[in-house]
Amino acid sequence: xxxxxxxxxxxxxxxxxxxxxxxxxxxxxxxxxxxxxxxxxxxxxxxxxxxxxxxxxxxxxxxxxxxxxxxxxxxxxxxxxxxxxxxxxxxxxxxxxxxxxxxxxxxxxxxxxxxxxxxxxxxxxxxxxxxxxxxxxxxxxxxxxxxxxxxxxxxxxxxxxxxxxxxxxxxxxxxxxxxxxxxxxxxxxxxxxxxxxxxxxxxxxxxxxxxxxxxxxxxxxxxxxxxxxxxxxxxxxxxxxxxxxxxxxxxxxxxxxxxxxxxxxxxxxxxxxxxxxxxxxxxxxxxxxxxxxxxxxxxxxxxxxxxxxxxxxxxxxxxxxxxxxxxxxxxxxxxxxxxxxxxxxxxxxxxxxxxxxxxxxxxxxxxxxxxxxxxxxxxxxxxxxxxxxxxxxxxxxxxxxxxxx
Numbered sequence: 001x002x003x004x005x006x007x008x009x010x011x012x013x014x015x016x017x018x019x020x021x022x023x024x025x026x027x028x029x030x031x032x033x034x035x036x037x038x039x040x041x042x043x044x045x046x047x048x049x050x051x052x053x054x055x056x057x058x059x060x061x062x063x064x065x066x067x068x069x070x071x072x073x074x075x076x077x078x079x080x081x082x083x084x085x086x087x088x089x090x091x092x093x094x095x096x097x098x099x100x101x102x103x104x105x106x107x108x109x110x111x112x113x114x115x116x117x118x119x120x121x122x123x124x125x126x127x128x129x130x131x132x133x134x135x136x137x138x139x140x141x142x143x144x145x146x147x148x149x150x151x152x153x154x155x156x157x158x159x160x161x162x163x164x165x166x167x168x169x170x171x172x173x174x175x176x177x178x179x180x181x182x183x184x185x186x187x188x189x190x191x192x193x194x195x196x197x198x199x200x201x202x203x204x205x206x207x208x209x210x211x212x213x214x215x216x217x218x219x220x221x222x223x224x225x226x227x228x229x230x231x232x233x234x235x236x237x238x239x240x241x242x243x244x245x246x247x248x249x250x251x252x253x254x255x256x257x258x259x260x261x262x263x264x265x266x267x268x269x270x271x272x273x274x275x276x277x278x279x280x281x282x283x284x285x286x287x288x289x290x291x292x293x294x295x296x297x298x299x300x301x302x303x304x305x306x307x308x309x310x311x312x313x314x315x316x317x318x319x320x321x322x323x324x325x326x327x328x329x330x331x332x333x334x335x336x337x338x339x340x341x342x343x344x345x346x347x348x349x350x351x352x353x354x355x356x357x358x359x360x361x362x363x364x365x366x367x368x369x370x371x372x373x374x375x376x377x378x379x380x381x382x383x384x385x386x387x388x389x390x391x392x393x394x395x396x397x398x399x400x401x402x403x404x405x
């Protein structure tokens with residue numbers, strides 16, 4: 001009996017000692033992580049030498065060493081540092097931006113009738129500019145990165161070689177009003193486009209290889225179509241639209257991409273027109289941005305709203321997008337700010353991103369989800385100096401921004 005008790009005491013002592021050792025190791029990792037993140041923040045604040053690249057590396061290393069490390073404040077610090085933001089000057093307002101699938105290039109369409117390609121790292125032009133359209137060019141990049149589609153106020157769409165900037169084939173005609181939105185299907189074989197005016201009032205599908213219209217026109221909206229996007233599996237299309245005269249609530253509608261028939265009833269997306277819509281990467285949610293300054297989340301299967309509207313903007317929300325992992329949402333607004341949101345909780349992440357002097361017309365995440373490029377209606381684009389994730393934005397100022405995410 002005495003031997004048994006002694007054995008139990010010995011085992012208990014061993015377990016206690018092992019627990020103490022494990023606790024000590026955990027606290028040591030937490031101390032190292034805290035030191036790394038604190039030093040990184042100090043470097044970004046300019047009170048410690050090291051450079052932005054080292055600072056960001058240390059900030060990202062902290063949670064890898066101690067997963068419990070809270071880096072939300074540090075992410076805010078990164079975003080607020082002007083040194084990690086690049087501005088790409090453009091001759092005129094930029095209305096639309098899109099990253100190439102490899103994240104190395106940014107395509108932009110602007111009020112100077114020009115489609116441009118940029119090196120996302122350096123901000124330098126990567127292909128000759130062309131002048132395909134009248135003001136209002138919208139653009140989207142094919143999933144394989146080989147072609148770009150642009151739509152414009154001249155009622156046409158055009159395809160472009162993403163490497164050379166040269167036009168491919170003849171313009172795609174059929175819309176009877178300005179083309180407000182255009183993009184490729186996930187397999188790159190189809191293009192969806194939306195006509196803005198009541199005179200047009202259609203969403204059209206095109207064969208990206210032949211340029212011919214395919215399937216039935218998507219109709220039934222009483223006001224202008226402002227945004228369209230394919231679901232990740234290519235089987236559905238979501239549209240955002242406004243009422244006649246842009247007075248009253250806008251709607252979000254899901255469609256069958258093969259039949260052109262609506263799926264369910266229109267979703268009331270706010271007290272004003274819905275300017276932007278997007279599916280989450282898993283296709284289970286939809287995000288919309290409205291003229292009433294709100295961002296809203298929807299269940300793509302049931303059409304039910306998810307949580308309360310995301311509020312904070314003080315101007316119309318012109319563009320929204322999910323991050324590639326579906327965990328974040330970015331929104332650009334007429335209040336000249338870009339905001340990041342937690343897609344699970346609806347809570348804002350960090351402080352609003354400021355610096356634009358015009359309305360933010362377009363936002364897009366880079367494929368790796370780490371950078372943000374906003375575009376304002378006064379001309380310019382901003383890509384990051386050091387980050388593995390980017391998002392692109394278009395604004396009414398003559399600049400486009402790319403910020404680390």
